[in-house]
Amino acid sequence: MELQPILDRIGAAMAGAADRGRVADYIPELARASTVPFGMAVVTADGRAHATGDARVPFSIQSVSKVFTLAIALGRLGDQLWTRVGREPSGLAFNSMIQLEHENGIPRNPFINAGALVVTDAILSGHAPREVLGEILRFLREAAGDDDIHINRAVAASEQATGHRNLALAHFMAAHGNLVNPPELTCGTYFHQCAIEMSCMQLARAGRFLIGGGATGPRLVSPARVRRINALMMTCGHYDGSGDFAFRVDLPGKSGVGGGILVIAPGRASIAVWSPGLNEQGNSKLGTEAVEWLAREAGWSVFG
Amino acid sequence: MELQPILDRIGAAMAGAADRGRVADYIPELARASTVPFGMAVVTADGRAHATGDARVPFSIQSVSKVFTLAIALGRLGDQLWTRVGREPSGLAFNSMIQLEHENGIPRNPFINAGALVVTDAILSGHAPREVLGEILRFLREAAGDDDIHINRAVAASEQATGHRNLALAHFMAAHGNLVNPPELTCGTYFHQCAIEMSCMQLARAGRFLIGGGATGPRLVSPARVRRINALMMTCGHYDGSGDFAFRVDLPGKSGVGGGILVIAPGRASIAVWSPGLNEQGNSKLGTEAVEWLAREAGWSVFG
Amino acid sequence: MELQPILDRIGAAMAGAADRGRVADYIPELARASTVPFGMAVVTADGRAHATGDARVPFSIQSVSKVFTLAIALGRLGDQLWTRVGREPSGLAFNSMIQLEHENGIPRNPFINAGALVVTDAILSGHAPREVLGEILRFLREAAGDDDIHINRAVAASEQATGHRNLALAHFMAAHGNLVNPPELTCGTYFHQCAIEMSCMQLARAGRFLIGGGATGPRLVSPARVRRINALMMTCGHYDGSGDFAFRVDLPGKSGVGGGILVIAPGRASIAVWSPGLNEQGNSKLGTEAVEWLAREAGWSVFG
Amino acid sequence: MELQPILDRIGAAMAGAADRGRVADYIPELARASTVPFGMAVVTADGRAHATGDARVPFSIQSVSKVFTLAIALGRLGDQLWTRVGREPSGLAFNSMIQLEHENGIPRNPFINAGALVVTDAILSGHAPREVLGEILRFLREAAGDDDIHINRAVAASEQATGHRNLALAHFMAAHGNLVNPPELTCGTYFHQCAIEMSCMQLARAGRFLIGGGATGPRLVSPARVRRINALMMTCGHYDGSGDFAFRVDLPGKSGVGGGILVIAPGRASIAVWSPGLNEQGNSKLGTEAVEWLAREAGWSVFG
Missing domain, CATH: 3.40.710.10 (DD-peptidase/beta-lactamase superfamily)
Structure with missing residues (x-):
């Protein structure tokens, strides 16, 4: 063919x-x-x-980045990750709070926003956002065999300025003890990861x-x-x-x-x-x- | 191997x-x-x-029967079936009413109970339950190459006697105009289809x-x-x-x-x-x- | 004044x-x-x-009848009625199934449809619908001091023919063990009570x-x-x-x-x-x- | 008596x-x-x-404070307040996000947390939190005829440190355009108002x-x-x-x-x-x- x-x-x-x-x-x-x-x-x-x-x-690339952060998080935490996020389709919009409330702050899967925030939070744990973003970029560059992959700072700033819904998700999970880092830190890292081009x-x-x-x-x-x-x-x-x-x-x-x-x-x-x-x-x-x-x-x- | x-x-x-x-x-x-x-x-x-x-x-076989009735319904109605039932995971229990209410009587997929009722209702349309159950059995016998496949009447009767939840789903869809036959008829056929052994x-x-x-x-x-x-x-x-x-x-x-x-x-x-x-x-x-x-x-x- | x-x-x-x-x-x-x-x-x-x-x-009078059946039910069962129906505002449409599912078949109050069906079911218990409707009419006639109060049979029949949603509620409560009589009987009585003029x-x-x-x-x-x-x-x-x-x-x-x-x-x-x-x-x-x-x-x- | x-x-x-x-x-x-x-x-x-x-x-006094902030907000905005918050019982827990999502960021009433945040946000508009807290205290002192009414700073700090759920509500309403001030500011004021003794x-x-x-x-x-x-x-x-x-x-x-x-x-x-x-x-x-x-x-x- x-x-x-x-x-x-x-x-x-x-x-x-x-x-x-x-x-x-x-x-x-x-x-x-x-x-x-x-x-x-x-x-x-x-x-x-x-x-x-x-x-x-x-x-x-926005949410396509979630595939790569999931790979990184699984590499670092293994199956322990699944205590913090599920593996089921959500049946709701990508940024819904309803499911989170019904299931006590455990997102249904790592590809809805709440789940991706947990994945990023898991990678972030104990590191500076700058380090973690560096690691994500290194993973992508190695996977692509191409060093010319960067974050668009203007897009990241734009997401940050309008990211109330993701901050709401993050605070909600923090209220349920399913966030390790301060919501602003996890969301900030997440906004930058989504702004990779x-x-x-x-x-x-x-x-x-x-x-x-x-x-x-x-x-x-x-x-x-x-x-x-x-x-x-x-x-x-x-x-x-x-x-x-x-x-x-x-x-x-x-x-x-x-x-x-x-x-x-x-x-x-x-x-x-x-x-x-x-x-x-x-x-x-x-x-x-x-x-x-x-x-x-x-x-x-x-x-x- | x-x-x-x-x-x-x-x-x-x-x-x-x-x-x-x-x-x-x-x-x-x-x-x-x-x-x-x-x-x-x-x-x-x-x-x-x-x-x-x-x-x-x-x-x-219970809900495994839904695969076969779906095949029959698609053979008869083609893609028109998808105006009455969706193709998305439900994110809820198999017999939930909540999704039905949010989506105006259109079940999310043909494998949750509400969706399977719609599929059976679609096959039933204009026929007697006995005929339709005969057709389902013929399909299964031909597929299996084995005529010794039957309905367990005691199980069917048992489901009928305790089938209030399915009747609720059927009446609810009828209220939304997504059921062609009387709920009792569609449910009765469905209970027998599930009781196939x-x-x-x-x-x-x-x-x-x-x-x-x-x-x-x-x-x-x-x-x-x-x-x-x-x-x-x-x-x-x-x-x-x-x-x-x-x-x-x-x-x-x-x-x-x-x-x-x-x-x-x-x-x-x-x-x-x-x-x-x-x-x-x-x-x-x-x-x-x-x-x-x-x-x-x-x-x-x-x-x- | x-x-x-x-x-x-x-x-x-x-x-x-x-x-x-x-x-x-x-x-x-x-x-x-x-x-x-x-x-x-x-x-x-x-x-x-x-x-x-x-x-x-x-x-x-439709749902205004619910005030009178509640008075009759309280007179007959007393506070026992509150084991089957709550006393809280519903926060949802009058015929919603969602609340029922979240609270295992216990309606939030006697004035939403599900709750009124439970009240009618409670009065009906052990009696023929005709008797119970007679009792409701007697209560109304005595309260009003006027015997010229009747049921409009055409309206009752019209509700019966289109009452799928109420039947869905009734079957759902039956599935949760919160209905004493067959759903058809309770709904039939309810449709007639609503059709009082x-x-x-x-x-x-x-x-x-x-x-x-x-x-x-x-x-x-x-x-x-x-x-x-x-x-x-x-x-x-x-x-x-x-x-x-x-x-x-x-x-x-x-x-x-x-x-x-x-x-x-x-x-x-x-x-x-x-x-x-x-x-x-x-x-x-x-x-x-x-x-x-x-x-x-x-x-x-x-x-x- | x-x-x-x-x-x-x-x-x-x-x-x-x-x-x-x-x-x-x-x-x-x-x-x-x-x-x-x-x-x-x-x-x-x-x-x-x-x-x-x-x-x-x-x-x-915690949420009892909501009665007084409502009185202040109505005095300042009049019926305009009702474009931002409803007047219906919620039918859900006091800090639920579910209703907010269903109704696009408009809280059902001013006494659930989300509604009280909107009320405080409305009073806060264009003022420093310190000023607004001063106004609330003045209202209470005048109403009680007693100047010995104060905020317990330890309680306010404790609420702030664990207030993720209220911050989630605030960010969610901000995402829907129903918050005038930054969520941290509105929540900070709210936490102090609740800590009045x-x-x-x-x-x-x-x-x-x-x-x-x-x-x-x-x-x-x-x-x-x-x-x-x-x-x-x-x-x-x-x-x-x-x-x-x-x-x-x-x-x-x-x-x-x-x-x-x-x-x-x-x-x-x-x-x-x-x-x-x-x-x-x-x-x-x-x-x-x-x-x-x-x-x-x-x-x-x-x-x-």
């Missing part, structure tokens, strides 16, 4: 798509984004890379360690843990649209409000797609369509 | 397991069940069957059509639809324990309160396991452990 | 009011009602009656036993119980608009979806008002305004 | 009561309180005062302006507003135990987690009671019993 022609067709179609979704409006710096860009990159298990569109333009090409390369099955690239996480991270991406990776993504795409993925999605075809490829316009569930509209198209044409499905 | 020795080891271990879970107590006929039985059967893509323990003892061997054989990828056995559903049913089993198949099952087993499955689980290793095998004692999420305790063990030893994971 | 001139002014103003609210649309027989009628009657502690507008036209004059007279403080009229309930029923009307009488009614009117009351409201000025008067158009909380729009006006002009407030 | 003998009997009985409730444990400084104290003071409309037990010992005698005297009907004492609020504050105390003054308090006591009141309750007998008296042990709803156990007893013996009920 030739991937490049498929990517070219997808890129051409997406460039001309009329309905491009709506840019997220609750983070001022992101609200100014255009819905014009579309990029996609695929790195296969053998290490070869393919791309189309704006695949080398850096964008705000990467291109599709960098993100697809950084995702290689999740392909499993002897894929080339750095071996950052054990095979058993790779499968588990994939399982979480499958059931919880798209907030309250996780079931729909699994139903349509048949592959595990994690989306970010900046319009990026990291998708894994286990044993086959790491895929990154970016288009800032979002659908109703808050996931990239064209990005989801592009991945669905690619998975179908390439015959990539975890379900045979 | 030799499957039979693996199954033998699992069967021996499970026969001697001390903590066997608790039998469901809300259906009187099932509450009398023993936690002693354990059976497991595997039918591989090439049609070969392996078994251990009580794999030929019929048990009440099959052995692990029959169930594993009946699941062959979900293996995909050119597996032998009757081709009852298109490959695209097979993948989608698998996706739903992966994200929604174990109620509020779906995330945990995906995390531990890496395979799509559907459990029933009678202690049975149908699990699919896409492209590889159809697996049925049965042990009546349940874990805290209401899924077979030893059954889940056995499938986790088998998947690990056989190296079956949808995530490579 | 002369009441009649006040009533005359209110009647004239309400007859000419432009915004008359919206008729409830979920019970077909009531949905056909006009918003034109307005009637009001006041019976003071000394037994004198005053009226304006359509005060002698019978209307469907009375005029404002009859209703104001029937409410005299709640005035307390030596008011004339039949003494049907002890003074201590009268105060408690008033307290429940004050905190729970207008569903999720109870706080607002208390804030505006300062008097205990109970509204019905047919547009009637029974209001008590303790020690002073029993007031009935009727206008079918409802406000956003489901209470008579002009009725609420009329009672607020009357209370202000007459200087009737429980808060001095 | 002689009040003093009634108070003496109540005081004696409460001093010897075996089951004294449990002290709130979530504010460290309050958790160390003893359940031994009991005090009660009554100031009648004519200005005469009666007391029993520890009626002159200052205690932390008064004795029963001071509190009963401070409550005189709510008696209405020509009672002696400073006229701080208009009669119409007095009735409305009383209505809110009646329907919302005891969190999720408001209905029960109204049912048992028949009088409007406002409780605090420090064990104090301010109760108004409209036209008759202002009553303050204090005993630190709480019942299951978080209201003073002996305090509630004492007020119920007094109301019954004095024949004080808003319902005649």
